[in-house]
Amino acid sequence: MPDGIIRVGTDEWEIPVGYVPGMRVPGRFFLSEALAGLLEPGALQQLANVATLPGIVRYSLGMPDLHWGYGFPIGGVGAFSLDEGVISPGGVGFDINCGVRLFTTPLVRADIKKPRELIESLYRAVPTGVGAKSTAKIPKEALLSMMVKGARWAVETGYGTTRDLTRCEEGGAMNDADIRAVSEKARARGIPQGGTLGSGNHFLELQEVSEIYDEKAAAAFGVKMGQVCCMIHCGSRGLGHQVCTDHLKVLETATKRYNIALPDRQLACAPAGSPEGQAYYGAMAAAANYAWANRQMILHAARKEFVRMFGMDYESMPLVYDVAHNVAKIEEHTVEGRRARLLVHRKGATRSFGPGAPDLPGDLAAIGQPVIIPGSMGTSSYVLAGTATAMERTFGSTCHGSGRIMSRSQAKKKLTGKEVADALLARGIIVRAPNEAAIADEAPDVYKPSSEVVQVVHDAGLSTLVARLTPLGVIKG
DNA sequence: ATGTAC
Numbered sequence: 368m369p370d371g372i373i374r375v376g377t378d379e380w381e382i383p384v385g386y387v388p389g390m391r392v393p394g395r396f397f398l399s400e401a402l403a404g405l406l407e408p409g410a411l412q413q414l415a416n417v418a419t420l421p422g423i424v425r426y427s428l429g430m431p432d433l434h435w436g437y438g439f440p441i442g443g444v445g446a447f448s449l450d451e452g453v454i455s456p457g458g459v460g461f462d463i464n465c466g467v468r469l470f471t472t473p474l475v476r477a478d479i480k481k482p483r484e485l486i487e488s489l490y491r492a493v494p495t496g497v498g499a500k501s502t503a504k505i506p507k508e509a510l511l512s513m514m515v516k517g518a519r520w521a522v523e524t525g526y527g528t529t530r531d532l533t534r535c536e537e538g539g540a541m542n543d544a545d546i547r548a549v550s551e552k553a554r555a556r557g558i559p560q561g562g563t564l565g566s567g568n569h570f571l572e573l574q575e576v577s578e579i580y581d582e583k584a585a586a587a588f589g590v591k592m593g594q595v596c597c598m599i600h601c602g603s604r605g606l607g608h609q610v611c612t613d614h615l616k617v618l619e620t621a622t623k624r625y626n627i628a629l630p631d632r633q634l635a636c637a638p639a640g641s642p643e644g645q646a647y648y649g650a651m652a653a654a655a656n657y658a659w660a661n662r663q664m665i666l667h668a669a670r671k672e673f674v675r676m677f678g679m680d681y682e683s684m685p686l687v688y689d690v691a692h693n694v695a696k697i698e699e700h701t702v703e704g705r706r707a708r709l710l711v712h713r714k715g716a717t718r719s720f721g722p723g724a725p726d727l728p729g730d731l732a733a734i735g736q737p738v739i740i741p742g743s744m745g746t747s748s749y750v751l752a753g754t755a756t757a758m759e760r761t762f763g764s765t766c767h768g769s770g771r772i773m774s775r776s777q778a779k780k781k782l783t784g785k786e787v788a789d790a791l792l793a794r795g796i797i798v799r800a801p802n803e804a805a806i807a808d809e810a811p812d813v814y815k816p817s818s819e820v821v822q823v824v825h826d827a828g829l830s831t832l833v834a835r836l837t838p839l840g841v842i843k844g
Numbered sequence: 845a846t847g848t849a850c
Contacts, residue, residue, distance in 0.1 A: 603845095
């Protein structure tokens, strides 16, 4: 650990005020000894930089999958006062509402006699890869509804059931979307991309429940040992990317207009209540809603393939939950014994609301929200439960995944897509992608081990282990 | 992450 970092708990560390000039609050991060060895010093610098922003409350927080990102680190959480604080696109990321959803099936592994055929049919059903285009035509007016209603638009259009909406964070839509703040260019990119997976670390994966850690929570979430399930990881595609690009330009100017001193221009931001800040917030919410509609459409396409191939009921494949891990939201939290509405930025961090949280359906109220943590390609994913500890310590937040340790270009130099796919096949995992290049830079070796990341948040009480999911086959962009 | 550079 670099000089000046203080150990404050078993897996908990503090960056004291003064580590970089202008810090208003300390940084706090959660990391085991093993993961500490993989941490880039740049990520800690970024965590400290966030602590210099106006109106930040308590701490700049880092999760155990912390790594270097655009301005803010990935695996970071920053909560800001609505009166004195700022909003920053760097605190959300380019892929607005990148997130994960999980649905279960009534199948066990032995029921899948032809796994290759199932993977191929899912691959055909879900457009995948850079610039992937929708199979269904989305009218221009429908795009506006996607941005306002999110997953509810998809369900009303026939992609899913109303129960699905009760299993989405925010019910699958933020209320504060402002479509006027979404440029024509962003809209034009969004129209042909509804229901597409995209590329990079996005995936659709067939999994088997391979361990249950918490019987009671697993039963409440509808997750059973041996069950086959399907995980979908994607975001707001070109639309969200364009929203981020457009508003970064505006906020770079606004930063100067409001005399905000920044240690890094990638932290471009504006007061939360300013016109520029509000416009970004409204556009970001619209992009987040688009992402929820997108994941809902992909869920529907995947379910239809299971119905077609196995003849089961559509309703026998319930959604466990859908979480966002790149978003900023206004939430109520308790700070020093008082309730306060805060603007919580989660970038590569997952909401982890505990028992009694306001938007949980009745049957989950006593357990806490399901937290879905994807593994990297070929490694386990996890279901956890949100906790009261997260509410007290991290503004109701936990980790989001495993965290990259090798750049895409480094990975491509070291590995070929064929080598990686063959190694996975030797372990019984089928990989399907539009090209080999999409596989090499997502190899398991280029990510931190997801099991260790999840163990740290479990031990710290930021979310508790419910089930482990092992991959059977994966579709990559 | 991303019509992986306007």
